[in-house]
Amino acid sequence: MKRGIYITANDKVIDTAIACLNSIRLHDPDTPICLIPYDDNYQIVAARLQQDYGVELYPDLDFIERLSQNLHDIFGTGFFARPNQFRKQACWFGPFERFLYIDTDVVVFSPIVNTLDALDQFDFLCYDYQHNGGIENVFTPKVLTEGIFTENELLDIFNGGFWASKRGLIQESDLYETFRECAAHPDYFDFSQKTSDQPIINYLILKRISRRFNLVRQAGGGPGNWAGTRHFQYDGMKLIDPSVGKPLDYLHWAGFRIAPGCPYWDIWAHYRYLRTPEERPLEPATAGTQAPFLLRQFKRSFSKLRRG
Structure with missing residues (x-):
């Protein structure tokens, strides 16, 4: 399949998943959507989303389990507050040639899959103002002082709840190599607010994908999208x-x-x-x-x- 949307969910977040899917299907009844189970407790949400919205389960659950376990083992038990967030890395290997990943604590106001049009010019997309707050919750100043990234590169940091790319740009071996690099230098990352995947996926993208674009930098500026913004x-x-x-x-x-x-x-x-x-x-x-x-x-x- 050429284009599609991935989400992660379990039975605990069925209400947020329903709100998210209601908003997507209001504007877009047809785009394929694929559920990556957040953990083993997903049967209720999977059945509801399939029945009401045509959401399909990720086709290789054994792969998700193996991938997430291997990534988890690199850092060791207890390092991440929410290690299951790394299951979303299965996006790189799923059925969609071009994909959008969104967290379920999101509602959309437009045919959101159209953001993938920008992949004609780029290989990775995000859509937020995370960079305006500096590197907090992603990196520590060591990534600058030790020359890991330049100040200009750090302007491309992004929120891990909404991003888009292309299948196959990241290989399974790339993920393991990147995780080993990160595990060797935990002092590069800011986990103080119990973030898990966001620092690591930022490192992955900034190191391995050069043709990236933040959609808030569109002509005339892009709108915000965080619920903490009061002026909407x-x-x-x-x-x-x-x-x-x-x-x-x-x-x-x-x-x-x-x-x-x-x-x-x-x-x-x-x-x-x-x-x-x-x-x-x-x-x-x-x-x-x-x-x-x-x-x-x-x-x-x-x-x-x-x-x-």
């Missing part, structure tokens, strides 16, 4: 970034527990119950406010994603 304006159940005068293509709740009180909760709930509005539960009166503990969390840990 509503257009129904979509959002506009007034700083560039463009609608958002997607919204990502990176770093948030999606629940009443979180930013843009009304938008997430709209897409979660888009097909089943009768199932939407009554919400507390405080649902439209920002919970103070969440504000402290995202200001401390995810300020880098805020645009500008």
Whole structure:
């Protein structure tokens, strides 16, 4: 298959997966979507997503298990807070020639697979303002002082929840070699906020794929997409970034527990119950406010994603 979308999920995140798939299928009923199980507890979410949205299970589950175990073993037990995030590396070897990977704590506002059009000119795409916050949550200053990357190269760091590329650009041996390099120099990476795959995949891409492009650098500037950004304006159940005068293509709740009180909760709930509005539960009166503990969390840990 030429183009498709990968997601990872397990039964625990079935609600976020449903919201994500409702938003994708609203704009795009046909693009193939493939589920990479996050762990062994995926049967319920896989059945629901296949029945309602035509999502297919990754065709080689034994490969996912072997790949993730090998990558995990390179660093050793207990090193990563969430080692199963590395299962998404199976994207490089799946059925799609050109693919988009998105986390399920995302809703989209457009036919999001169209972002793959830019792969006519590039080999890797991302779409966020992670770089505006510097290298925190990805690298430590040692990557500069020891000449691993230049300051210009570090402008290409990205969030691991939304990226696109081409099958076969990264080989299985490339992954193992890169992981061994990273395991030999853990002091190059910032795991202080319990990130797992994001520092390593940034190292992988910056070292091995030169034709990369961040879609926020499109002509006229691209819109933001992080739910911690406060200046987005509503257009129904979509959002506009007034700083560039463009609608958002997607919204990502990176770093948030999606629940009443979180930013843009009304938008997430709209897409979660888009097909089943009768199932939407009554919400507390405080649902439209920002919970103070969440504000402290995202200001401390995810300020880098805020645009500008």
